[in-house]
Amino acid sequence: MARQGVSLVKLILRNKEFEVKPGMTLLSSLQKVNVLPESIIATRNGEMILEDEILKDGDVVKLIAVISGG
Amino acid sequence: MKCRKCGEKASVNMRQHKLALCKEHYLEWVPEQTERFIEKYEMFSHDEKILVAVSGGKDSLSLWDILIRLGYQADGLYIGLGIDAGINYSGESHRLADEFANEHNLKLHVVDIEKEYGQPIPVLSEISRRGHGKPCAVCGLTKRHVMNRIARDLGYDVLATGHNLDDEAAVLFGNTLSWSGDYLLRQGPVLPSADGLARKVKPLCRFYEREMTAYALLRGIEYIYEECPFAEGSTSIYYKEILNQLENDRPGAKLTFYLRFLEARQSGLFAERNDSTLHLHPCTNCGQPTSAPGLCSFCRMIEKVADKESIVSNL
Ligand SMILES: [Zn+2]
Numbered sequence: 596m597a598r599q600g601v602s603l604v605k606l607i608l609r610n611k612e613f614e615v616k617p618g619m620t621l622l623s624s625l626q627k628v629n630v631l632p633e634s635i636i637a638t639r640n641g642e643m644i645l646e647d648e649i650l651k652d653g654d655v656v657k658l659i660a661v662i663s664g665g
Numbered sequence: 666m667k668c669r670k671c672g673e674k675a676s677v678n679m680r681q682h683k684l685a686l687c688k689e690h691y692l693e694w695v696p697e698q699t700e701r702f703i704e705k706y707e708m709f710s711h712d713e714k715i716l717v718a719v720s721g722g723k724d725s726l727s728l729w730d731i732l733i734r735l736g737y738q739a740d741g742l743y744i745g746l747g748i749d750a751g752i753n754y755s756g757e758s759h760r761l762a763d764e765f766a767n768e769h770n771l772k773l774h775v776v777d778i779e780k781e782y783g784q785p786i787p788v789l790s791e792i793s794r795r796g797h798g799k800p801c802a803v804c805g806l807t808k809r810h811v812m813n814r815i816a817r818d819l820g821y822d823v824l825a826t827g828h829n830l831d832d833e834a835a836v837l838f839g840n841t842l843s844w845s846g847d848y849l850l851r852q853g854p855v856l857p858s859a860d861g862l863a864r865k866v867k868p869l870c871r872f873y874e875r876e877m878t879a880y881a882l883l884r885g886i887e888y889i890y891e892e893c894p895f896a897e898g899s900t901s902i903y904y905k906e907i908l909n910q911l912e913n914d915r916p917g918a919k920l921t922f923y924l925r926f927l928e929a930r931q932s933g934l935f936a937e938r939n940d941s942t943l944h945l946h947p948c949t950n951c952g953q954p955t956s957a958p959g960l961c962s963f964c965r966m967i968e969k970v971a972d973k974e975s976i977v978s979n980l
């Protein structure tokens with residue numbers, strides 16, 4: 596399965612972007628980029644995904660921050 | 666992960682309940698739970714008129730949505746704070762509250778602070794010099810005052826706010842760190858009506874903030890995602906982050922912290938003082954109860970603003 600070029604998963608949180616290797620779970624990916632799973636909801640193509648989801652090459656995961664002030 | 670009810674792919678996993686649900690069953694579960702909490706804490710009945718404080722955020726719009734689905738008589742109150750900060754924060758949140766009301770054919774009362782009191786929140790805060798350079802203290806004071814006034818003037822029995830468990834746990838954490846006994850005595854899902862003020866209730870107080878976000882997203886409620894520009898770096902957000910760190914390592918820690926507090930208080934951990942040092946009087950201007958004789962803190966703030974403005978205009 597060796598392939599040329601960059602194969603990455605992109606995680607987007609507000610105006611920040613992170614890149615991780617494909618093939619990991621969402622949970623491991625979040626740990627890798629130091630985002631607390633408790634403070635976000637992850638969506639891919641508009642669908643919510645859970646921590647055991649394996650992220651694939653080319654996935655773009657939008658992280659929605661859940662904490663607000665007040 | 667699979668939905669516990671139907672075995673389909675789950676959309677939401679709540680580790681503190683060991684419960685995963687698909688979209689359909691999650692959207693059923695949240696209102697069911699809310700109804701349970703409303704009954705458990707004796708918040709209100711189907712005969713009572715409820716005023717929901719609607720900010721345009723996920724919690725208050727979801728609360729309104731849930732109460733209507735459960736068949737309660739709930740109108741909305743939007744308070745226009747006049748916060749722009751380059752992102753039209755108040756304008757946008759007003760639009761979203763309006764849109765929700767129109768789509769569901771609901772009644773939304775609107776109070777614009779600048780129209781009623783002469784200045785928007787940031788200016789009131791600046792002129793009155795309350796709150797150490799941040800308008801949050803004046804904002805909180807003003808919102809409480811207006812909510813009480815509208816509920817009283819328009820004859821609502823209950824005032825409902827969208828506070829979730831993370832909000833409550835963060836406040837509790839702060840009050841515990843400083844052992845603020847008077848606040849600890851009063852914090853809870855229900856504040857009974859007293860001195861002419863409507864009862865205050867928090868029907869979402871047992872849902873995590875994450876769960877309310879999931880509800881708004883799955884229900885397709887359009888809410889204001891931008892943070893209030895003044896909340897950035899606030900203590901309450903800092904406490905929420907700390908509690909989430911704890912929750913991450915020990916699922917259920919936030920919930921236990923709050924629920925055990927309620928239990929402990931019920932069994933007498935924070936006893937009401939017997940002496941009657943806390944006498945409330947009606948404010949001589951607005952009639953809302955206040956501990957000091959004369960004007961309440963809101964009317965004192967407005968008076969101070971008016972004084973300074975007349976000095977400025979007489980220069
Ligand atoms: Zn299901």
Ligand SMILES: [Zn+2]
Nearest residue numbers: 948951961964
């Ligand atoms: Zn007053």
